[in-house]
Amino acid sequence: xxxxxxxxxxxxxxxxxxxxxxxxxxxxxxxxxxxxxxxxxxxxxxxxxxxxxxxxxxxxxxxxxxxxxxxxxxxxxxxxxxxxxxxxxxxxxxxxxxxxxxxxxxxxxxxxxxxxxxxxxxxxxxxxxxxxxxxxxxxxxxxxx
Numbered sequence: 001x002x003x004x005x006x007x008x009x010x011x012x013x014x015x016x017x018x019x020x021x022x023x024x025x026x027x028x029x030x031x032x033x034x035x036x037x038x039x040x041x042x043x044x045x046x047x048x049x050x051x052x053x054x055x056x057x058x059x060x061x062x063x064x065x066x067x068x069x070x071x072x073x074x075x076x077x078x079x080x081x082x083x084x085x086x087x088x089x090x091x092x093x094x095x096x097x098x099x100x101x102x103x104x105x106x107x108x109x110x111x112x113x114x115x116x117x118x119x120x121x122x123x124x125x126x127x128x129x130x131x132x133x134x135x136x137x138x139x140x141x142x143x144x145x
Contacts, residue, residue, distance in 0.1 A: 031095035031104040034130055034137040039088050047078045054139045055131055061143035073142075085112040090126060102130040102137060108144055 034053075041049045051074035054060075060067045060076060067076045088110040096103045106126045114120030126144045130137035 027095035027097045027102055028092055030137065031102055031106075031128075031130065032090075032092040034102075034139075035090035035092055035104070035106065035128070038139075039090055042077060042081070042088050043086060045081055047074045047081070050074055050077055054142075055133070058139050059141050061141070063145075083113060085110055085122075087111045100132040101140070102132070104128045104130065 038050070038053055041053060051070040054070045054073050056070055057068065058070060058073060060073050062076070067073055088108065090106055090108050092104055092106040094105045104127065107123065108126040109121065109123040111119045112122055124145045127141070128139055128143075129141040131140045
């Protein structure tokens, strides 16, 4: 009977801890999954879906002035898409857990309008700070060069 109680106690403990451990087991994989969702959403032109990948008071810091709030961010990226910037790809290089935050660096690449209407390749460094919201990651800060 004691063995069954101990086994039951251990089972309950594992059920409580396993989701937490699994969620944070590989921050780089978690970050790449979030980055890939962003790429797919942007490339599909789903700006409402893209806004949903940011927290309400998120900030995007492109060249020039920062953009804040999910609606402003959606408008900013809709403008890029309308200008012909597409095929966005992100490759995560590092990811660090900081409590409910995930600090991520990597590289981005996309195509966009070049001289004479030809497609041109663009690429650079990328930094995102994600916040855990339930079982998903939402962007708090997004910047690149």
